[in-house]
Amino acid sequence: MRLFDISLFLKRFPIKRAKDELLHISAINEADYEAFLNAKKAEIVNYHLKYNNFYQSKVSEGSTNWESLPILKKTDYQIPLKERLSIDFSEKDVYINKTSGSSGNPIRFAKDKYSHAITWAYHIERFGWYGIDFNSSLQARYYGIPLDTIENKTVQLKDFLAKRYRFSINDLSEKALGEMLEVYKQKPFDYINGYTSSIVLFAKYLKEKSIILKTVCPTLKVCIITSEMLFEDDKVLLEKQLGVPVVNEYGCSEAGVIAFSNPDGEWEVDSKTLFVEILDEDGKPLPLGEEGRIIVTSLHNKAHPFIRYEIGDYGAFSEKSTFKKPILKKLTGRTNDFAILPSGKKAAGMTFYVITKKIMEESGNIKEFKVVQTKIDTFKINYVSEEPLTQEKKSFIAKTLEQFLESGLTFIFHRKEQLDRSESGKLKQFVSLVKS
Structure with a gap:
């Protein structure tokens, strides 16, 4: 049974239409891709200038080109969510989430249901590179879990629908890591997904015990780490002790997946649902290879504007980047660190x-x-x-x-x-x- 797809359908996220659009975008050739991006950028800007009072208040009169549009920071969003929603959207008919708050006060934000669906469709596509199907592949999950009873039950239900087994990362003692290993011996996990530091700590435990995880869990295909920096020596350790490829996912809750390791080992940036820029301190575009502020535009979110949004990270594009296939060369951390x-x-x-x-x-x-x-x-x-x-x-x-x-x-x-x-x-x- 395709429980994951069914759960999206029941929440009225139009996942089939989103998948179809991604296929259409994938078919656009490189020569036409810059024109496609320019059209999508103009479409989302014009929409919010017409239907979103919050965004209208941020844009100076006479701003006629992309570079003249404001760069929005998290502090710009520190007003009630209802004051940032576009006309004809309410909190009852959108997907609502909040940022982690790691770079300051967390902000609540919204995505219209189609925008959220296309984010999921992109996620599904990228995981599919490694033979992962959210409907059937069992995930070993390394994320926190809410202590609040209602939120805890909600998370457990989501884990069931998405075929996820969640390990507690609040206890990473020697005893807990040993118990974790026993679970791998019993369950046919297809992939590992979660916070880098917790999985690295487990890999160090495996090294101490001279164990390669795939030998005790032969169904394991890949490890996808996220949310925390992955250093090269830690990646080497993970691939050796887990016995599977390690994929680096970079993103944020507001935009979704920003970059994802492709099978060629490149950190490929999402150019289908996002437009990502690397700018200097004065807001000017930097040449490929040079490090600057990462600025993200959500090309489909009509409920809530994330246009030229500074997420708080520094990075650089690879010199091999193109409009259709931008490659993230490096990520150097948060601007406030x-x-x-x-x-x-x-x-x-x-x-x-x-x-x-x-x-x-x-x-x-x-x-x-x-x-x-x-x-x-x-x-x-x-x-x-x-x-x-x-x-x-x-x-x-x-x-x-x-x-x-x-x-x-x-x-x-x-x-x-x-x-x-x-x-x-x-x-x-x-x-x-x-x-x-």
């Missing part, structure tokens, strides 16, 4: 994390860690390991980090049984509590 130092210097939080990661893994049996800047000159490093770091190793780490950052900084190490995660189960590797 910076360490502000006493000298006024700013260090990119993710770069800082990568250097710390390399030093700590070379200095001891570190399973995972999190860096928190508590003061302008103080960093707390919470870590999980079998053995505590010696004072000598702590001093070496601190000295190396000072060489990268600057002298006069304080590093405080806390060994923990497990790290604190967000309510959703996400681990943010670097956090600054210091205001700019």
Whole structure:
């Protein structure tokens, strides 16, 4: 029984029409694709200028071309949702969700039912590259689960309809990881999907036990990680210990999947339902290969405008990118993830994390860690390991980090049984509590 498709149909998401449109878009050749994108951009802008009072208030009179349209930030959406909906849409007849809040206060947003359907259709298409069918493929899911009883039951129902077995990532102790392995021995999982850090921690457990997961779960085809950064050494570890290809999914709740690893190993950007730009600090388009702000436009969402929307990430397109097939070369983290130092210097939080990661893994049996800047000159490093770091190793780490950052900084190490995660189960590797 195709429970997943049936569940979308019962919610009145027109999934068949959405799939048909994606097939039509796929058939457009490269030479005509820029014209197709320009037409879709004009269509969604004109719609919201005519039917959405919120968007009208953001656009200056006389804005006649794409580059003159405003770049909207999350702060622009910090008003009640009903004031941002287009005419003829109400909260009763749209899909409503909210952002994670990892870059500030979460915002509620809406998608009309066709827009949400085409997002799902795109998702289905990409997972299909790896032989995954949402109606029949069993998923090992690494996401958080709500503690609220009603929300918990709702999530359980959704998991049943989508053939998902959800592992608890609130407990990643040695005992819990062992119990997790036993589930893989009993269930014919087709794929793993979820937060990077939790799956990496499980892979480290498998390495300690000298186990390749596919040998105990031979049905496993692929691992699809999302929501957190995937570093190359972690990808190597995952592919070795899981015994299957690792796919990197990048997206956000507002836009859906932005980039997805294709079978050629390229991080292919969605050019069917989205228009993605890489801009400099002045809002000017950057040449391929250069790093800048990621700006996203939803080409189908008529209920709620996400037009030239800054999602808060930095990245760069590959030089091989085309209008039909843009490739994300790299993703360098969030715009607000910076360490502000006493000298006024700013260090990119993710770069800082990568250097710390390399030093700590070379200095001891570190399973995972999190860096928190508590003061302008103080960093707390919470870590999980079998053995505590010696004072000598702590001093070496601190000295190396000072060489990268600057002298006069304080590093405080806390060994923990497990790290604190967000309510959703996400681990943010670097956090600054210091205001700019």
